[in-house]
Amino acid sequence: MEKNTINRSIYLSIIVPVYNAAASLHQCVDSILGQTYREFELLLINDGSGDDSLEIMTTFAERDKRIRVIDKVTNSGVSDTRNTGISYAQGQVICFIDSDDWVEKNYLQVFIDQYLSSDVLLVQNVIRETPRNLHYATYDIQKDFTELFIRNNLLYFGGPCGKFFDKEVIIKNNIIFNNKVSYGEDLMFFLEYIKQITAIKIIDAALYHYEFTENSLSRTKHSFDSLFILHSALKNFIAFYKEQEGKKIKNYIYQVDWDIIEACIDQGIIGKNLNKEDSYLSLNKVKLSIDKSHFIYSGYYRKVLFLLLKTRQYQLLLKLKKRLNK
Numbered sequence: 001m002e003k004n005t006i007n008r009s010i011y012l013s014i015i016v017p018v019y020n021a022a023a024s025l026h027q028c029v030d031s032i033l034g035q036t037y038r039e040f041e042l043l044l045i046n047d048g049s050g051d052d053s054l055e056i057m058t059t060f061a062e063r064d065k066r067i068r069v070i071d072k073v074t075n076s077g078v079s080d081t082r083n084t085g086i087s088y089a090q091g092q093v094i095c096f097i098d099s100d101d102w103v104e105k106n107y108l109q110v111f112i113d114q115y116l117s118s119d120v121l122l123v124q125n126v127i128r129e130t131p132r133n134l135h136y137a138t139y140d141i142q143k144d145f146t147e148l149f150i151r152n153n154l155l156y157f158g159g160p161c162g163k164f165f166d167k168e169v170i171i172k173n174n175i176i177f178n179n180k181v182s183y184g185e186d187l188m189f190f191l192e193y194i195k196q197i198t199a200i201k202i203i204d205a206a207l208y209h210y211e212f213t214e215n216s217l218s219r220t221k222h223s224f225d226s227l228f229i230l231h232s233a234l235k236n237f238i239a240f241y242k243e244q245e246g247k248k249i250k251n252y253i254y255q256v257d258w259d260i261i262e263a264c265i266d267q268g269i270i271g272k273n274l275n276k277e278d279s280y281l282s283l284n285k286v287k288l289s290i291d292k293s294h295f296i297y298s299g300y301y302r303k304v305l306f307l308l309l310k311t312r313q314y315q316l317l318l319k320l321k322k323r324l325n326k
Helices: 022-033 053-063 078-088 107-114 145-152 167-172 185-194 224-240 247-269 277-289 292-296 300-310 314-324
Strands: 012-018 040-046 067-071 093-096 120-123 137-140 163-166 199-202
Touching (some): 012 022, 093 107, 145 247, 185 224, 224 247, 224 277
Parallel strands (some): 120 199
Antiparallel strands (some): 093 163, 137 199
């Protein structure tokens, strides 16, 4: 793997979705324009902002020819905005940076120095309030699957930022952000992407600053349908890597899937009248989507949830959830 041709003059496309980001946009764009590696285009995608974001972007574009401003006019969400950026991108590699965040001046150069090939996804750590413990190595996705995912808790590190995506892999395999999903669309994109490559290299660097704000997507309440789509995507990922027989990796993946399932259950019943048809339909969808592996690879409490779902004891399920959510 280390023998692959290394190209030190890679042209990059940096995609920044912008929605009402006037307060943070200067810091974000300045940090990108100040990169020591300069072979890039910066795509600023306005997602129907109602503040001064578009004016700020236009001013930046007048000062630096590497910047292109795409004005979507109507707000349609971060997934559609990132997809718009991909469709305009001309670079060999795509980097995503959120408009609330900023990067240190050697952020891109570190990626360039570590680049191996289009088959290897490069990943940096992200500086945030709660640090993520990553273990720096190059992991063969097939051979090192268990170590890669469990050691790095990778299913909780699926966001697009801090990663070096090959555009050809994205376009050839029609990998997009699902705009019907308000939570986990980035993890779904990540899972589809790694199905198409051979390795992930986690770099010993943390040069991306994640800024948690009141407008962060993690503060948004997500619908049952959105959560269920994410659950379905994770089930498909499990099926894709079904040859991974180790108990540890299955315990890990099903634990993550159960986290999503429980969120689906909560959205399906908590605060709702269980006599309503939509609540029963939601829980029936969950019931039909889980199988014996969800029972085998779970703890005692989730085994109880499994049995209550499979036997349609939804009133008991509601009582149990309400007691535990007090």
